[in-house]
Amino acid sequence: MLELTGRRRRPTDAAAATHLTGYLVDLGAGPVVPEAADRLPVGICSVDRLGRISYMNERAERLLGQPRADLIGRVLWEAVDSFGQAAHEDHYRAALLSPDPVHFLLRGTDEWLSVTLHSSLDGLTLTLDAGAQPTYAPGSVAEPGAGLGSPADRAVALYRPVALAIALTEAVTARQVSAVVTEELLPAFGGRQLAIYMLSNRHLYLAWETGFPRGFLNRFDGVGLDTKLPGVETLTSGRPLFFESMQKLAAAYPGIPMDAHVGARAFLPLIASGRPVGSCILGFDRPRGFSPEERTVLTALAGLIAQALERARRYDSEAALARGLQDALLPHRLPAVEGLDTVARHLPGTQGMEVGGDWYDVIDTGRGMALIIGDVQGHGVQAAATMGQLRSAVRALAVSGHTPVEVMTGTNRLLIDLDPGLFASCCYIVLDPATGRADAVRAGHLQPLLRHPDGRTDVLALPGGVVLGVDARAVYPVTELFLEPGAVLALFTDGLVEQPGVDIDLGIERLRLTFSELGYAPLSDTADRLINEARQTPDRPDDIALLLAARWSQPAGTADGVPVP
Known part of the structure; x- marks a missing residue:
């Protein structure tokens, strides 16, 4: 490396020459990258995609308070306790998912650290520097470094809000x-209570609650929009309300019933495209501050929740229309016929539209x-309506004397x-029924x-x-049974x-096995x-329809007063 320094002066004598003085520095044949990084005023740490530390400069060593030799090769959040807090996991995920740098504040051993994560295909590069205590961290209200409820963890990661937005679309x-809000929003912000109120006829009605004492929220169910309550005023004003302690909530709304004397509350307006939908209450079991970033993200997430609601x-x-249509189209009773007993069951699905096109019927054709x-394929009003048309068509053709x-x-066409x-x-x-x-x-x-009389099934x-509605020339062969x-x-x-x-x-x-084992049960x-x-499964993606028909040897259901097959 050749370093030249000097200043050109105008000579007094035209014959005089000017000079530049300099130094020739020999760095030798060794690498210069580590030394160059050590000269930087910020800490640099590199980790692979598994979190293992592969490099750390001198400044990072001093900020973390541990020798480099003890950290290289170890997982960052296992080797350095301050990086292992659960709240920071979302920062690492967000950095790996996004090409943009992710910045957050971290409480180190003796001071706050400003951390920025830069991602690549191979892992993360961290830059570290001394940081000032966040201005939104009220030391008298929430103790720094106390886990999910602490102000140190309030830098909102990208991962959880994105996960919430994706889940809300489904x-x-x-x-x-x-x-979804309970599973994604509460853990992201360390909340313990959640209540959602829906607006109807200028009154707010409780739609969902978790974490509050049983029956506590009943007193607020159905309150009018002229009531002085934070859950009402956040909606009527369109502004979120944040209370860092229950004392501040009590001071703002004297006499308001409270479920706890320690904690914090956030009241969020649920407004979709300018239309009021309701309000959302987040509860925390200890006092805490709300950073400007948190307030912004919570307000934005409230808009997503409002649109989803x-x-x-x-x-x-x-769905109510489709259920009513389906109930009207399915038979309410089955015909009683000598020598034949029939029983039917219908169970709507619990996913998607919940109402499908399953149907059953028993018709006396003469x-x-x-x-x-x-x-019928699909769910919803269209599937239910199509089911009704097909049931009517089958019934009309059946009673008109047409063969199977x-x-x-005819139904296919x-x-x-x-x-x-x-x-x-x-x-x-x-x-x-007479001949079988x-x-x-x-x-x-x-x-x-x-199922045969001996139980064999x-x-x-x-x-x-082929299925109906596909091929107008489809052929449907008939099979004789006994x-x-x-x-x-x-x-x-x-x-x-x-x-x-x-x-x-x-x-x-x-x-088949269950049907066989039931024997001669009613x-x-x-x-x-x-x-x-x-019926016991909470998530059923499809409807269920079941029709049983039993042929009896005596008038339906009796033989000398005893039900027999």
Whole structure:
């Protein structure tokens, strides 16, 4: 390296020459990068994607208070306690997910540190410097360095808000939205209590609560917009309200009932596209400060929550309409026929629109009893409406004396002509209770089960055609069956046997075994037992329809006063 210094002077003598003086420095053949980094006034630390420290300069060594030799090769948040606080995990995730630097303040051993994370494909580079105690950290209110509730952890990471926003897009009901807020928002900010109030007819009604004493919030349910309460005023003014301690809340609203004497509260307005939706209350079990960054992020997240709740409100209205439509279209009672008992069950799904196109029916055709099960693709009002059209079409064709093949063919053509953009599966069986003879056709539907009088249960192998609504020239072959006295036929939709990640054949086999083991239990008890497991499952992606038909040797249900097959 050649270093030259000097200043050119105007010579007094034209013949005189000017000079530059300098030094020649020989750095030798060794690397210069570590020494160069040691000269910087900021600390530099490099970690790989697993968090292992691969480099640290002298300034970082002094700021962290540990020798470099003891730290190289160790995981940063395991080797340095101040980096291991749970609140900082989101910072590391955010840095790895985003190309932008992530900055936060960290309470070191003796002083605050200003930390910036820079990501690359190989890991993270940290720059560290001495930082001032945050101006929003009220030492008299919240003790610094005390975990999730401390001001030191209040620099909001990108990861949790983004996770909340993504989860909110998948929530469709108000209950699902509230559950997402509970699972994502509370842990991100160290909250312990949450309450969501929805606006209706100028009154706020409690829609969700967690963490508050039982019954405490009931006194605020249905309050009017003219009530002087923070949950009301945050909505009417459109401004969030933050109280760093319960004493400050009591001073601002004298006489307000409080569930605790220690803690902090945040009241957020839920406003979607300028329309008031409700208010959200976040509770903390210890006093704490709210940084400007936190206030900004919480206000923005409240807007996302409001939009999700507004979507959920529209969904609830449509779901109520669809449920009412479905209830009106399904048969309220099944016909009583000598020699034949029938029982049906319907269970709506609990995910998505909750209302699908599953249906069942039992029709007296004049030549036998038609046993029908069907499933329209999709959920919602359109699926329910299409189901109603198909049920009406099948019923009209059945009572007009058409054969099973003609019923299925005519229904297929009708669905194609209607062109709702949906297809449907169906199984149609006409049974003569007196003789036990049956004719069956199937359009892409699951095979029925047949339990014989001796308890042996088979999955039938009915040949069938494609689902309805796809091919106008589809052919639906008919299969002849015979049901002995005491035999029970089970028709069902896929919601009864499908489970995520499990082969549907395993579900059918499980149903067959259960059906076989139930023996001669009353038909209604058999139906309840078959869908009991599904009824206990909180997340059912699809509807369930089940139709059981039992042929009896005596007038339906009796023989010398004793039910027998």
